[in-house]
Amino acid sequence: MLVRTCLALALLIALPAIADEAKKTPTPKELLAKASPAEWRTPDPKNLVYMDLPQGRVILELAQDWSPEHAANIRTLIREHYFDGTQVIRVQDNFVTQWGDPDGDDKKKAKSLGTAKQTLPPEFTRKGGSYTFTPLPDGDVYAPEVGFSEGFPVARDTKAGEAWIAHCYGTVGVARDTGAETGNGSSLYAIIGQAPRNLDRNLAVAGKVLKGMDILSAYPRGGEPMGFYDAPSQRVTIRSVRLAADLPAAERTPIQVLRTDSKTFAALVEAKRNRRDDFYTRPAGKIDLCNINVPVRDPTKKP
């Protein structure tokens, strides 16, 4: 009798709690607020690039493990202040914002690359090797498998033994001429529209934008073919590009990225696959690789 009463009482207490939980699935904001400090990753300052534009600071993370020779060359260019005074030269709607030396294609007028290399091996994919990989459950139109690796959206073909960073919104790639080895990192582009996944495996990915896409995506589109600006006056001049590692700690921008192999990230992906808020009448039940934003935070601010 006591057992039965206790059980009944327990049910009385437990049932509304369960019902409440089902009704009140945590929102992405609540999930993030509850993430443990260990779930946040502090990027290596050697891979953190600050690009200061008149509209504010854009922060990129170099994909050191995916295109090491490009990362090294870009670091050399940054340390020799190559990018200071270069410009945003191209904004093609639903495609890319590209920056670099507007005279880069003119051998006589092009800015010197200093001690950086003029050509690099085409690090378009990564063959073999080990890397963390958190797969996504819903497949992909372009690749046999997709998921995340330390914050980067990754596609792979395990049969072919190849993996690569996908061209999603915010991915930063290395512009090049027709020859596969002609990219050197002196001109980069960020994806500002629908993921142009047909670029995958055809260009080296330098990294991704962690902060400042709202700046890079809102520049006026260029009037020339491919979105190049008609007149030099339309170009935005880059004040400076620096590596976080080269600045005193006080001048660095505090930034952390949610680990993509964390429980909170998995919960966020699931929350986006199946939106539980009242607005959505039919949760999608699916998610595409490039529809997932990896959260970034300023660790000095309270969530």
Place this chain on the structure above:
Amino acid sequence: MLVRTCLALALLIALPAIADEAKKTPTPKELLAKASPAEWRTPDPKNLVYMDLPQGRVILELAQDWSPEHAANIRTLIREHYFDGTQVIRVQDNFVTQWGDPDGDDKKKAKSLGTAKQTLPPEFTRKGGSYTFTPLPDGDVYAPEVGFSEGFPVARDTKAGEAWIAHCYGTVGVARDTGAETGNGSSLYAIIGQAPRNLDRNLAVAGKVLKGMDILSAYPRGGEPMGFYDAPSQRVTIRSVRLAADLPAAERTPIQVLRTDSKTFAALVEAKRNRRDDFYTRPAGKIDLCNINVPVRDPTKKP
């Protein structure tokens, strides 16, 4: 002997031609230039909306066959000049640009809808009925099947007997509150980033932008949550919104859309699935629904 000689001659003439053709697969521009006049569709002026902004004219095509009640209500709003003086109120990066009455949520201050309806049935999907459908060959993460129907990117689930216009870049949707019937077309949004396909089947699609995405996508992003502008001064005021059908022919903007059931469209899709130009070392062999732009032209201009 004559036959053999003739054959040999024919081969001599034919072979280089074949080799040239293989090398010189026509570019998208060349394919478009060769499209026959019958492959171009002139949208019904009753479905063509001109939204005049300080930066230029945006042209939308209403999806009459997919959300007829919404199309009718939007026409009523346009004809009673509801939109003139309304504003771009929200620009959320990698998501939407939304316009309408900034006081629309405030019952006391909201602009009158005139004779337009306040609520509409939720035309989120199309059940049964017949429509043209040109399927794409590479599948989709979100739906069993995808393709095009008279220029609109469409997803469908034939088992469930449902089809809907997908939220791709440039798709125009009907903003609403939590209730499914609260949308009425007085506030619309255009997708300006990675296709948020989780909106599919949760909102009515009003149509798509045929021209002017370069304007809608380049406005400064709003600083409030969800991209609403902080200050009224940040909002861009819409000069006027008119139906092409209501203007004299001389004031209409000539525009045609490539038929998505045409041979040229099929060739363009294939050219994008497998880029043949020298730049691409590895054609993707695949294409996602929202990676395909439906070409638009001014028929009064030579290609």
